[in-house]
Amino acid sequence: MSAPSVGATDQPATPPVGPAPLVAEVGGGRWGDLWRAIGRNKKALAGVLLLLVFVVLAIFPGQIAPDDPTAQIYTPALHPSWHHLLGTTGRGEDVFSQLVWGTRLSLVIALAVGALATALSVVIGVSAAYLGGIADGILSLITDVILVLPIFPLIIVIAAYRKNSGLFTLVVVLGALGWSYGARQLRSQTLSLRTRDFLESARVRGERKTYVILFEILPTMTSLIVATFLGAALYAVLTAAGLQFIGLGDPTSQSWGTMLYWAQNGEALFAGMPLWAIAPGVCIALLGASFALLNYAFDEISSPALRVRKLDRTRLRSVELPQPDPAPTTAAENTVLQVEDLSVAYATDAGPVVAVDHVDFELARGEFLAIVGESGCGKSTLLYAIARLLGSPLPGEIVGGRVLFQGRDLVLLEERELRRVRWRDLSVVMQSAMNALNPVLTVADQMRDACRAHSNMSKAEIEERSREVLRLVSIDPVHLHSYPHQLSGGMRQRAMIAMALLFTPDLVIMDEPTSALDVVAQRSLMVQIKELQERLGFAVIFVTHDMSLVRHFSDRLLVMYAGQVAELSRTSELFDRPLHPYSQGLLEAFPSLHGPKVRLLGIPGSPPDLANPPRGCRFAARCPSVEPRCTAAEVPLHAVNGSLVRCILQQGAR
Amino acid sequence: MRFVLRRLGFFVITLWAAVTANFAIPRLMPGNPALAMMSRYRGHINPAALHAIEIAFGVKNHQSLLSSYFSYLGNVFRGRFGVSLTFFPDAVSHDVLQALPWTLALVGVTTILAFLLGTLIGLVAAWRRGSVLDSVLPPIFVITSAFPYFWLAMLSIWLFAIKFHWLPQSGGYDFTTTVGWTWAFIGDALKHSILPAATILVTSIGGWILTMRNNTISVLTEDYVRMARAKGLSPWRVMWTYAGRNAILPNLTGFAMSLGFVVSGAILVEFVFNYPGVGWMFLQSVENQDYALMQGLFLMIVVAVLTAILAADAATALLDPRTRDVR
């Protein structure tokens, strides 16, 4: 990931919480990465080692086992000794030798059934999803029917008619009945891939269907195919052992299941030969466990959310931990929020990343502050840090600074005390209402939850208040009892804003609430937000990536770059006379609808890797007016004309 | 409504597939065991038993395959599975109904309990991410879920019945107590069910815990959970109605899909414990080549599994408004 600058315009952006996408991490990419990931994961390592042991036993039983497993040459029911590590069976065979020789058949069945079932899963699952229509309908129905049919009894029925059938039949029957779970998974994965543009791209290119399936779809599903194989192998181990145990296998074969069959028939447990029955079971369990562990570890590797990353605070540079301050500085009468020196860090595989780096600002009562920046600049992280919504299971942790709200430091508040502040005084509006509204509750339910948590309003009062706020955002109250999926995108977004206004809080924090909407809807929602804000008098922190959107709505503008405040000015001031070269660049980055057409350049390059921030000014690498002194030392914020700017070129300006 | 109808349709189709498999399997086997069996028994057993086998296989002399298939379907539909050879002259349906309550009580109750308990533990483990509960349980249950049910059953018999003599080693009740709705009998039956129930519980609960934990972890990163926290709801409310209710939906689907696997394990547990339920009787019938009884029991198992799946579907429809909407 750390090659020197690539590309004319932009280099690899390191996302703040950046695992590579699932398929890239396991499905493709470099195999070395996969091995390293397995090496790091204890469960995977345990699984691999276990499996390796059994593979060795299966390949070299003659070299490892002291005796012929079928030779009934010893005294029956001997206790364990140096000659007979696990004692002897009721028929005078060496238990340890039987165990070693039994590995081969169990492993062969597991691998063969795994391979057969996986092949069937892939063929049926992928073609069902890719063909679609009636073919999909029929294949999916067959898959589901086989899936819910109790397979084991069915196999018993088959075996009952055909006793002592050979290994081949066993593998074929287990494989033919064991593919359905994998096929279902692969089908749904393929369906989700079908909407991905790279398949469309291959089709538009004119590729044939077989090519698309074999060379575009399958390589991206490696991890799922491996999981399918492991699952099928586990199922094969257990099912085969079960069949052999009840005597439906070949009783003369050497396998753990057969050992258990003889142990059960020989009353091993009652006749003082517990190891005869316990040892083969342990082997079955261990072989099964090796597949299960690998499967589970694979799941963990391919979906990073399942991994716990602990933030290593000792590796943070120059960030002090929050200290309880006995006397919080009383802010000006008019201030509703004061953010002091706030720093937030993420734990990543490459160590801690400071996503928000010593951010300071104040917010006056009823003020509209916009925070602008590119993706990965830390603007949303800052927002959620202020609202104290970071932390497990979501990444990010406040590692320094204070958030003074109503005279109290939110950073130090216990969750219980925080709950009293939440929503009554400080509410949040998120980017996508589709994701932010609970899909299984109606809008009314979700409003009631908030009301119940903070007041003892009666049912009727809650209903009345909910209708009232819906009317505020121009939604007909008939939609109150709808589920989120029944509303249109614009309405959901409005409903979320309505919900945020239930208690008319002092501060509403908004994270790109309009960016999922079309321009026309976006514009009307902005106007509405502004109107409500002026009417009800709440303060707003509004995060956006599009600074032209807030031009006419925000009082002040905070431009963030690479986790730091680049510039903080009055909005009109910043648009007329941007101080920071980055602000200038942003202003010149988007074309205008009016005025003369000029060639724009945008801002070449891309933001620095925050895991490894550069020395001095973080914008230096992309800055058109960079000087040697820019990278010499950290650049502080300079006050210029009532604005704050982090640029050394503005030092001493007035 | 449409969702429920669709699932009912699936119920019928799957049942039909199972019945057809029952009819087809003996015919598809090399050497046609159905006919072989008929000629082997003819003249050796009494005509009633022969008739029973005829019904079980849907074989009547000089009947075409298709018409014997339909008469077979008709018999199954009317619950006529023939006569059991093992428990001659009991009707198969009689024996099946005899065994059913035992299995429902043991396997049914234990499975539901394992599902509920596992879901709960999984939810709490994910909620308390990184706690002892969360870091210790998952790896343990990954391994226990790979245990063969029957082996754990043997092990528990050896440990608790043979070594310590704490619990009875086999059967559904003591033959000295009289069967009936008496406290003595119920207590005895409960005592006999502890070991098999514990075996099923321990081996099946791991799967539910793991899937629920993983579902919950991904649900916890959803915006609506963050939103619920922002609203200042009590952790209890966030955990149940926001995280739990959404995370359990895929788990219900998982329940439906892995039920067959649990039932397979339960059959072997009954076998090891000589527990007088459907599974034990099923394996008895296999051993005694009592095909009529075997087929009847197999269908019984299928119906039980499908009914449970239907219940899971109903729960899904109840919990998820999106499945209720006709789109």
Add this chain to the structure above:
Amino acid sequence: MTETLLRTENLTRHFPVGKLLSRQTLHAVDDVGLTIDRGEIVALVGESGSGKSTIARMLALVYRPTRGEIWFEGRPLSRLRGRRARLAYSAAVPMVFQDPYSSINPAYRVSHGILRGMKLHRGELSRAQRRSELNRVLEAVGLVPVSDTRQRFPYELSGGQRQRVGFAQALALRPKLIVADEPVSMLDVSIRVGVLNLMGELREREGVSFLYITHDVASARYLADRVVVMYAGHLVEEGPTEEVLQRPKHPYTQLLVSAVPDPRAELGLADARDVGEPPKVVDPKPGCRFRARCPFAIAECEAVTPQLRELRDGRRVACHVAD
């Protein structure tokens, strides 16, 4: 000297929706007539659901038109017979996609798609020629140093770089017209212009035409020679970029243009009250599809679907009221 490269005539695409018993028809695109000249950049502008992407996919042969015809270099596509002819067209009209995070197969290095396209469409090239052509197109889209970028995996590239890979894939086919479906809407503001400039440069240097599909009116102005405005599956206005955007005639175009946030203009609150959303066009009745939101609607709008009519200066508009 203009020469028509591609022309559509009554291009229509319907999709069946609903269940068996309540089968309905979604009119994604209705009767669209579009022309693109050689070396021209045409912007297709509209909100989500207006049918823009459906048109793109008909041009790329993903969807077959329900009705109407596409003429490419004077030949109708419906008469395209055989794989060879389809491949030849696919090479001439490739497509670049919206989402840079899903448009490149994550399992392969970035060179895969480019080389694969050449193998498929330019079989005459030797292995070495394909290599040097790969270097040429990567350089043309600004992915330098080429020796490094070509062996990267997509997840090692930023969004802007991935989008450039998309253009390189198209370029390797020696295209005549690139259909670019919202190529910059998912990129960061600071690098959007770079990709827009790239399209302009490719037009200059390689003589490629572009159909630039976007919802961003300002970027359409920056890049395009001509603008085509879609609403709910209908083409509502068309003409030279400056004409249409500075003096929009159709009430919808007026609304769209006024809603664009423009820091350099004063805030006009005129149409901000509009909370309507574009309709889902299912089994529509005749009449103007914008009438419910239109401040100027008259009785005729309820009954008669307005046809595109020619105004002066090469402009066409589908409205009963506009003049």
